[in-house]
Amino acid sequence: MEVGFVGLGSMGAAMAANLLKAGHRVRVWNRSIAKAEALERDGARRAGSPAEAAAAGVVITMLADDAAVSGIVHGTDGILAGLGGGLHVSMSTIGTELSDRLAAEHQAAGSRYLAAPVFGRPAAAAAAKLFVVAAGREADIDAAQPLFDALGQRTFRVGTRPSAANIVKLCGNFMIMAAIETMAEAATLAAKAGVDEREMLGMLTGTLFDSPIYRTYSELILDERYRPAGFAAPLGLKDARLVGQAAEAVRAPMPVLGVIRDRLLATIAQEGEDVDWVAMALAARRSAGLK
Amino acid sequence: MEVGFVGLGSMGAAMAANLLKAGHRVRVWNRSIAKAEALERDGARRAGSPAEAAAAGVVITMLADDAAVSGIVHGTDGILAGLGGGLHVSMSTIGTELSDRLAAEHQAAGSRYLAAPVFGRPAAAAAAKLFVVAAGREADIDAAQPLFDALGQRTFRVGTRPSAANIVKLCGNFMIMAAIETMAEAATLAAKAGVDEREMLGMLTGTLFDSPIYRTYSELILDERYRPAGFAAPLGLKDARLVGQAAEAVRAPMPVLGVIRDRLLATIAQEGEDVDWVAMALAARRSAGLK
């Protein structure tokens, strides 16, 4: 099918490429033109504006944060201006407040809106192994399903209110950060007590905690792979802020979130803006006087 | 082989039974006599004191806490008195300080000491599916290995200092409690935001967090199985205290532990001493005004 794609970062570029591979016709737009040109060579058509990308009738957005999404949706050459009665599939990790607002604006404009954020790092995006979490009108999800099938290994439908998908995505990222923090604290205790951290985490992530997140992140912690960042600490902080905003909006205390937020701030303050969020483990070690 | 077994609670009774099934000769001792008599019917020999159980040459202890273990080891009819040059295999979840002290006392007395705590709830003990984490002299672990094989699905050796095994066990329990707390916070946010908790946790524990702990405890949280307790909240609090003592001894800050400790205190204060530690999720819900 014909689809617009806005936002060609490390995630978006891989996703747009997979849409092309699956036979879809893709109109790409990106703020910096070089990435769009690269995809043009793979068969994409380059759109002159977000509005022109949206004129395809279905448009996917995959951008860094709330401000970027809002910037691309509004304005005279924005998505709302070009979409007509079409469908906006918002796959970025954004806040629930913005997601609710976009839903209302699309409804007012006669267009349609789905939230469909994804789980997976760039390698999973390239391998079309993402998990897609979709929420919105059933018919709209059905319409987008062929696209999701080209991008991920599985789609989860979590309700008809689009921001429900954003909540699930934010909770997932919260749980990942909580797992990193937890392993970091346990590894620090072990190290200071003279216990081999690799043996301990190996034992635990090979049995009780034998899941992708624990296996992946225990390896990253033990190998101290802080740079270059696969997912930079400030992006984790952004997610922590979005979780906090959602929690504040509904009046839900989340004390582990407070710990994560402070750890990320310490990590960035001590190590710089460019480290991977896994460096939370380094900040935990430093707090205990190690290194 | 001939082995003494001291402590026949829900874990210990199942373990002693498995030793019998595997063909070992077991001398059992328990503070209240009824449980020892039950195992006698399965072929165990009933010892008149911990010392008499220890006279088997190898003795396993599986007791509720530091005080119980200390009480059974010391005194005129205690394990130290009866063990001679034999081997004490301490499988209880105890603190590192006591474990280090027992190691020193055994050495002074000419006897031997292993720490070999286990992961698994009573059902896993009954099914001989425990994970055994052993630390101590290699030759002593070799000697005990046939017993571990009868009790668990796998043994992990984590060093020669016995208390290393206690650290690993305590870190594991810390990580379990952190996982419960994390899921409780995420589920509370979801519930207040109108998102189906079961769908969300099902999605996350079926993919990124697809591990025994997350699957088991997300089910318990969603089903609100607070009573009768499989593992009572005060036992979790005891473990949290032992982790805290170990962390304090080596000067390691653990902020998530602080969150867990307070959540367990709130849980017990609000719900009583008899709830399962999974009721941490109930206290999280109440803190957000739910129920």
Add this chain to the structure above:
Amino acid sequence: MEVGFVGLGSMGAAMAANLLKAGHRVRVWNRSIAKAEALERDGARRAGSPAEAAAAGVVITMLADDAAVSGIVHGTDGILAGLGGGLHVSMSTIGTELSDRLAAEHQAAGSRYLAAPVFGRPAAAAAAKLFVVAAGREADIDAAQPLFDALGQRTFRVGTRPSAANIVKLCGNFMIMAAIETMAEAATLAAKAGVDEREMLGMLTGTLFDSPIYRTYSELILDERYRPAGFAAPLGLKDARLVGQAAEAVRAPMPVLGVIRDRLLATIAQEGEDVDWVAMALAARRSAGLK
């Protein structure tokens, strides 16, 4: 002198009245007209818009939050439109980001900007006993000093960058909330341990902690004066959010802030949006199973 005054809530109305009493000519503006009319009877002149109030040459704003201040400054009849080369004295508790932005906008427009938030509850405002914390160009503070003298008992100058005053105000409110939380935790421990809370807090706030904040808030806690709110919990939460934003902007972890934030969320979730922030103490008691 001639001065505009925008924002006639319980703080602002009392402040504007004091300016009149001190002999200044005051042009008042308020979103709902009734409050402006009341001051008209005391000799104020009613302005038709914020711009008209600003045309006095000096204009004070005293509003509830960032959005209210921003709304009153911008737009065709906003303060920027009417101020010319005049001076905007921003006395509301707002975030540092907005304060920095207002400073830049005023500079670009050829007008001048001071931040001068105040400490004190409505009774202190009525008694002209506020503490004023001012930051900005020295000459501008000198110009506004006669107004500050009419409003407060003392003015503190904390630098030339206006947002420095907002930082001081936010830190002060953070410290007040930390004091409430601390006393709430201590009182809860005392109550559960069978110690008379009033005797304990009386002893401590009469000696080591003998300061206005501790005396005032220990009384409010002990008397359980939760309603009507002198300062509503959601306003405290707003301040906690502004502190958090400032901390996030400069990468400063603040773990006590996390505790405060969660306590306020629990307070509001359990007790409603209308309780005083002192009800943090009630939420602390409930978390310990009291009441």
Add this chain to the structure above:
Amino acid sequence: MEVGFVGLGSMGAAMAANLLKAGHRVRVWNRSIAKAEALERDGARRAGSPAEAAAAGVVITMLADDAAVSGIVHGTDGILAGLGGGLHVSMSTIGTELSDRLAAEHQAAGSRYLAAPVFGRPAAAAAAKLFVVAAGREADIDAAQPLFDALGQRTFRVGTRPSAANIVKLCGNFMIMAAIETMAEAATLAAKAGVDEREMLGMLTGTLFDSPIYRTYSELILDERYRPAGFAAPLGLKDARLVGQAAEAVRAPMPVLGVIRDRLLATIAQEGEDVDWVAMALAARRSAGLK
């Protein structure tokens, strides 16, 4: 009156000297003899054991921790052995559990027991400006009052159960540590935001927080007086542990205590065992990447 005094550290020596100055006859005992000899020159009589000191009929203990107090009370030459029907005035900062146990042991032995911990650093002890917090039987407090009058500026009676005084003392120390942590966080935010910390804390501790604790500790924080320790961080950690034990015993969550505990652990881990607890502020700064 005749009184025994056990424990001549920096606090105890100053207190015993004040008893002598006030005309009381004092029998001193200390583990290391030199300090007792010094007081002998001021007119004290040196006792050969805690029992001999207790034989005076009233004995004050002023020791570092629970273990030291327990060690001096028990045994063949301990206080219980020598006190007869006399009165033990326990002025050390100890835990509520030990205090309750001592009360029971004294009752069983036919002797009497008061808890009367004090607030004040060594300089206040030397100036007889301590605050005494006493709990126990009214008649016993009356009997000890002349001694308290020689030691402090004021005595507060907080109930008939001795451990009530220990709770008040522990809550006071908790509140002091919370004030240090709070000021440390605020000062760190200010410093990173380019605001003068001294101006800010000066403003706040000169107005809203104008109390001895805030004035004293803000000065110590700003002057970075970390060594030599007036009150060493590990002693603060001991107090935090005692507060935690009391809170755990009565099931009272105290999240700010968790923050304090972790900050003290980080402080000691990073700076060593010999720093003043005011170095919590240094650890806060480091966590934010300062220095």
